[in-house]
Amino acid sequence: MMTYTLTTPLYYVNDRAHLGSAYTTIACDAVARHQRLRGESVMFVTGCDEHGQKIQRTAEAAELSPQAHCDLISEGYRDLWSRWQISNDRFIRTTDPRHQQLVAQFFARVQANGDVVEGRQQGWYCVACEEFKDDAPGSEDPECPIHLKPLEWRDEVNLFFRLSRYQAQIEALIRQPGFIAPASRQKEVQNFVAQGLRDFSISRIDLPWGIPVPGHEGHTFYVWFDALLGYLTALLDPNEPVVLEQVLERGWPAQLHVIGKDILRFHAVYWPAMLLSAGLPLPERVFGHGFLTREGQKMGKSLGNVLNPEVLLERCGRDAVRWYLLRDIPFGEDGDFQQQRFTDLVNNDLANTIGNLLNRTSAMARRWFADSVPPAGAAAQVDHPLAVAALAAGKSVNVALTDFDFRRAAEAALQLAIAANGFLNEQAPWKQMKLEGQESLVAEDLYAVLEATRWVAVLLAPLLPELSVRMLVQLGQAPFDSGPRAPACPPGSNACPWLLAQQWGRLEPGLPLIEPQPVMLRLELESPL
RNA sequence: GGCUCGGUAGCUCAGCUGGUUAGAGCGUGGGAUUCAUAACCCCAAGGUCGGGAGUUCAAGUCUCCCCCGAGCCA
Numbered sequence: 111m112m113t114y115t116l117t118t119p120l121y122y123v124n125d126r127a128h129l130g131s132a133y134t135t136i137a138c139d140a141v142a143r144h145q146r147l148r149g150e151s152v153m154f155v156t157g158c159d160e161h162g163q164k165i166q167r168t169a170e171a172a173e174l175s176p177q178a179h180c181d182l183i184s185e186g187y188r189d190l191w192s193r194w195q196i197s198n199d200r201f202i203r204t205t206d207p208r209h210q211q212l213v214a215q216f217f218a219r220v221q222a223n224g225d226v227v228e229g230r231q232q233g234w235y236c237v238a239c240e241e242f243k244d245d246a247p248g249s250e251d252p253e254c255p256i257h258l259k260p261l262e263w264r265d266e267v268n269l270f271f272r273l274s275r276y277q278a279q280i281e282a283l284i285r286q287p288g289f290i291a292p293a294s295r296q297k298e299v300q301n302f303v304a305q306g307l308r309d310f311s312i313s314r315i316d317l318p319w320g321i322p323v324p325g326h327e328g329h330t331f332y333v334w335f336d337a338l339l340g341y342l343t344a345l346l347d348p349n350e351p352v353v354l355e356q357v358l359e360r361g362w363p364a365q366l367h368v369i370g371k372d373i374l375r376f377h378a379v380y381w382p383a384m385l386l387s388a389g390l391p392l393p394e395r396v397f398g399h400g401f402l403t404r405e406g407q408k409m410g411k412s413l414g415n416v417l418n419p420e421v422l423l424e425r426c427g428r429d430a431v432r433w434y435l436l437r438d439i440p441f442g443e444d445g446d447f448q449q450q451r452f453t454d455l456v457n458n459d460l461a462n463t464i465g466n467l468l469n470r471t472s473a474m475a476r477r478w479f480a481d482s483v484p485p486a487g488a489a490a491q492v493d494h495p496l497a498v499a500a501l502a503a504g505k506s507v508n509v510a511l512t513d514f515d516f517r518r519a520a521e522a523a524l525q526l527a528i529a530a531n532g533f534l535n536e537q538a539p540w541k542q543m544k545l546e547g548q549e550s551l552v553a554e555d556l557y558a559v560l561e562a563t564r565w566v567a568v569l570l571a572p573l574l575p576e577l578s579v580r581m582l583v584q585l586g587q588a589p590f591d592s593g594p595r596a597p598a599c600p601p602g603s604n605a606c607p608w609l610l611a612q613q614w615g616r617l618e619p620g621l622p623l624i625e626p627q628p629v630m631l632r633l634e635l636e637s638p639l
Numbered sequence: 640g641g642c643u644c645g646g647u648a649g650c651u652c653a654g655c656u657g658g659u660u661a662g663a664g665c666g667u668g669g670g671a672u673u674c675a676u677a678a679c680c681c682c683a684a685g686g687u688c689g690g691g692a693g694u695u696c697a698a699g700u701c702u703c704c705c706c707c708g709a710g711c712c713a
Contacts, residue, residue: 243713294644295710296643297642297643298712299643301641302712305712371644371709372710372711375711375712401709401710438652445651450650451665454666455665457676461676461678462676462678463679465678466675466676466679467675471675477674521664528679532681534675534680535680535681538673540674541672541674
């Protein structure tokens with residue numbers, strides 16, 4: 111069975127997780143859950159990138175060994191994702207000894223293919239970028255334009271990867287529609303490649319905190335070379351011997367790499383070339399998403415306005431943050447985190463519109479129909495206005511999620527809830543109940559709204575798994591398993607619960623309804639986050 | 640400095656190959672209602688579409704220049 115493999119970047123352990131990493135990871139989580147709900151077998155990879163001089167120095171500054179520092183930070187990531195209930199199947203650390211073995215095997219292939227050459231590299235180096243700066247600013251004390259830190263003069267013999275040999279293949283690759291997403295990022299990479307690809311160095315000398323290059327004493331691998339390979343190591347079963355070829359049986363090639371727009375070049379150019387050299391298939395798609403600002407300003411330590419995902423989690427909860435990030439920020443574009451808007455949207459959409467819909471409908475059904483789902487009558491038919499709305503919403507959600515358009519998906523689910531609320535106000539069952547002989551009409555109306563509400567819960571499952579579960583439980587429905595070990599359904603089988611749930615009329619009349627509890631509380635933030 | 644993307648109501652954004660009075664949600668104001676989490680539903684106000692020039696019978700939508708923001712390459 112085909113595996114849907116997707117990855118977050120392997121986060122650099124230079125510092126603790128920030129909101130940006132949480133954003134990327136949550137988006138991937140939504141995709142992974144959606145695929146699992148559709149019955150796909152999913153391999154969702156995340157992890158940490160732990161080598162390089164920058165890490166070594168950060169550790170020294172903290173008076174820790176590099177390993178101790180990496181252990182600390184990567185454990186922080188692992189713990190954070192677990193508390194966010196991220197459904198990753200793997201968490202790879204590039205300091206894993208197994209990774210070292212895989213890198214050696216990969217390197218051997220690249221070398222056997224004639225793509226490794228020695229070259230002298232001389233120039234100004236930025237440790238923060240872990241890169242040589244081609245155009246040295248001439249003067250005596252050049253600074254890195256990005257980090258505003260002094261550059262260091264290096265003169266060393268390194269190993270180079272012969273990227274230049276792959277010019278034509280890379281050009282063809284990035285021309286393919288869909289490989290680089292969103293499409294608006296394609297040109298930038300094309301122009302970069304059009305300038306002519308130059309070989310890039312894949313080793314460093316006298317940098318102990320890295321993976322040793324076999325056969326080249328004193329060389330360690332350049333951090334990017336080793337980090338990208340983490341995607342492969344992650345796929346291997348932790349108990350099986352490390353055999354590069356085996357990744358083909360474990361989900362390679364990936365369907366999707368989700369990354370921040372700043373590292374598109376590495377994923378859309380360098381990485382495919384490395385894979386070509388090693389004779390491995392290429393990933394289907396590289397999605398470069400935008401960055402988050404906060405209240406219109408760039409987040410940064412110097413400004414002291416960094417939004418900590420731990421704080422967000424504790425004070426606001428998973429559903430609220432996921433909803434805001436997925437529903438309001440166009441995936442792919444830059445976005446701005448605004449606290450007022452955050453609470454407005456969460457309270458309006460989740461508490462007032464969706465939560466209250468369930469609450470009011472369930473309360474009426476219980477009051478007038480013996481604590482249970484009323485008889486459906488004509489409302490069971492698929493031409494009921496809410497049935498039509500539900501089917502349309504379901505279609506939109508599925509299409510939107512396939513396109514990684516979380517906003518459209520969230521909007522579609524929300525619109526269904528709005529339609530159901532509107533229908534209730536039009537039909538006003540509370541008025542009808544005061545009249546004689548209107549009970550069957552009221553029953554139909556309430557059934558239709560309860561069923562539409564069930565649909566809202568179903569459609570929210572990939573985006574807000576927890577809210578979805580709380581709603582389904584109140585409706586007496588079995589919640590869906592979209593977690594790491596969710597069982598996949600063979601293609602063509604009709605056993606996929608989530609897809610089955612997207613049929614109008616699945617709610618059983620007569621089913622007991624438990625006393626409604628608010629499924630989503632309003633956010634009341636007295637102080638800024 | 641070069642390249643790319645974006646700059647549309649207070650806020651977040653839709654506006655396909657140029658064509659009737661520029662749309663939605665949030666926020667704001669008003670109304671209606673009481674089943675419900677002071678919730679839901681309805682209505683309204685709000686924009687010289689970043690600035691300037693040009694092409695056209697007609698431009699938010701095409702061309703050029705400039706300004707602002709972001710990313711990449713230097």
